[in-house]
Amino acid sequence: MTYETVMAGFGGQGLLFSGKVLAYAGLLEGRELSWLPSYGPEMRGGTCNCSVIISDEPVGSPIIAHPNVLMVMNEPSLDKFEDAVAPGGTIFVDSSLIARKVRRADVDVVYIPATQMATEMEAASLANMIMLGAIVEKLGCVKSETMLDALKHTISARKANLLDLNLKAVEAGRRFMADSAASPA
Template sequence: MQTEIIIAGFGGQGILFAGQLLAYAAMDNGLETTWIPSYGPEMRGGTANCTVIIADEEIGSPVVRNPQVAIVMNRPSLDKYEPLVKPGGLLVVNSSIIDRTPERKDIQAALVPANDIAEQLGDRRMANMVMLGAFLANLPVLSIEAIEKALQEHLPERHHKLLPKNYQALREGARYLAEKV
């Protein structure tokens, strides 16, 4: 099993953190993993994406041209990565701020109003965790519990007060899609 994931959006949306969290959870569960961040020179508002590979055997190359999964948080990321997802793959779209639906019919698209859900939870910064939960509900390469454990173990102590909100956001993202099916 090897799953290649691209997470993309604007800087400040927690793109790199979500990818790093996936990689930590995979590593903590004895899986092979890579995490490659990429971002523009801007602090916030520029482009940000990362590539995560999770596998049960050695990873040959960290380079991903056609991911099995793309999690896109903004319109430019949808425009860029939708054409690259492998046929039969998964595209998770933040429908709160993306004003178009995916056009491809050979992939599964999951539309998640991540910003709206995060705001209902009381913290718009949790949209990345909502998207991660939605992704794992569609393709459970790791369990929600594995992500929660990775948060507990790898989030700096000064941010542990945010753990309950992160857990809730993960579960709400997963629940949202479960109710849509």
């Protein structure tokens, strides 16, 4: 199975980092992978995305034309990538930041009020980790234990004090997903 994941939103939401955690988990599992950021002059506030491929086959192009996993954390990103998603793919929407619903009928959609949940945890900047926890729980693209390991490896020394909070955020995302699977709306 090849997971072609695009994570998109505003700069500053930690999208490149959540992509890196996912990629690192792939590394720990000995999978084939690539991580490619959008890069540009906007360090904060502009649009931002990264593409992560995790596969059992060698990765050809790191550029993803048709993601089968899309994680969006602002509306412009949903507008930009919704149509590109491969049929049967899954879209994870931060519903506290995106008011509208996904229009496609041929994809699976998960709405997570990630930013609101993060704010309630007094960790507003960790909505990305909640989203990531939900993705891994739902798709099993990597094992959740490896992802927690990956998080420990990738968090910068400067933010090491936030490791526990990050782990909690991932856990919150997983629980949200597990709960909603147990009681489908």
